[in-house]
Amino acid sequence: MKARGWWIFCIAVLLALTVGLGYLAADERAETFTGEIGDSQCALNVHSLSRSHTEMLKKKSIGTTAADCTRYCVKYLGGVFVLQVKDKVYKLDKQELADQYAGQKVKLTGVLDRQANTIAVRSIDPVK
Numbered sequence: 001m002k003a004r005g006w007w008i009f010c011i012a013v014l015l016a017l018t019v020g021l022g023y024l025a026a027d028e029r030a031e032t033f034t035g036e037i038g039d040s041q042c043a044l045n046v047h048s049l050s051r052s053h054t055e056m057l058k059k060k061s062i063g064t065t066a067a068d069c070t071r072y073c074v075k076y077l078g079g080v081f082v083l084q085v086k087d088k089v090y091k092l093d094k095q096e097l098a099d100q101y102a103g104q105k106v107k108l109t110g111v112l113d114r115q116a117n118t119i120a121v122r123s124i125d126p127v128k
Contacts, residue, residue: 030122033108035085036066037101037124039073043082043089053103067103074099083108083119091118101126 040046042053053069056062062072073079081098083090083106090112092098098121105127110119 029111030109031112033083033085033090033110033119034106034127035083035088035108036105037070037092037098037103038066038082038084038089039070039077039079039102040082040089040091041073041077041079042069043084046077046079065103070102071099074102089117091116092121093118094121097121097124100124 038053042056053066056069056073057064057066062069070079070081074081081092081095081102083092083098092108093110101124107125107127108119108121109123110121112119
């Protein structure tokens with residue numbers, strides 16, 4: 001009976017170490033990106049020729065800022081919040097967090113899933 005308890009203890013410790021090392025490995029994969037929190041509609045040229053908010057803002061019916069355009073496209077045109085870094089566009093897993101920084105240049109830290117082109121967001125900070 002004592003031997004069985006010892007084995008269960010060893011397996012529990014091994015499992016705990018494996019999970020802990022998994023978290024450490026995930027932290028090592030975290031990257032920092034600098035870009036603008038935009039919307040998929042403008043960033044992917046769904047209704048934009050310049051991968052920006054320029055065409056939409058000319059209408060003036062949706063607002064006057066990049067933040068207005070971004071939130072409008074997400075709320076009414078089926079877009080999602082994305083991080084636009086030059087010519088690259090990344091989906092973001094924490095949409096509610098991205099909403100706080102709509103239209104702003106940010107420094108975002110997270111883990112990029114290259115196959116899904118999605119960043120698991122750890123933190124977002126505005127760039128001054």
